Amino acid sequence: MSNESPDKKQSELISSLREGVSVVQMIFFKEVRTVVTDNHPDKESSYLSMLAGAIINDVFGTPNQEERFVNFYSENRGVIEQELLSLPDNCPDILPPLTDALRIQSLCDHQEGGDSSHVLAKANELGILVVDREIPLPSTFMTLVRILGEQHNLIISPVQISPEQDQELVH
DSSP, X not given: OXXXXXXXXXXXXXXXXXXXXXXXXXXXXXXXXXXXXXXXXXXXXXXXXXXXXXHHHHHHTOOOOSHHHHHHHHHTHHHHHHHHHHHHHHOGGGHHHHHHHHHXXXXXXXXXXXXXXXXHHHHHHHTOSOTTSXXXXXXXXXXXXXXXXXXXXXXXXXXXXXXXXXXXXXX
């Protein structure tokens, strides 16, 4: 039996889940970067990376507050919104894991006293939230993340999640 407190175990679980969300964000970035490159072949690589980053940050509700990124977002808002609206058609395969990552992010935020329900609402408005998809248990999410990470050549170390931890975060 472990001597770790339940709070420490939950904190470690949330940290692991957030790492999983980050892996999905990286995969989503790769997918979006490919789409925006196809949609804007005349643009420079740095612009395309910033555009993809702005889209990812917008979807996850994590805008970069550094001045150059704020300016980029402001100057390219129309293009960003157009790309956001086309995500369901341009990236359909990533929508299920993206939905899971957004829901897990929201659960983690809630456990830490935050509220990111607005992120889920916006994803739903954009048509990128798979509404009828069940909310994943932490172990299911981490298994999905490991599989995706391997498919996209991203390394993620396995995290053991106990049955108790699996149930306590979603209840």
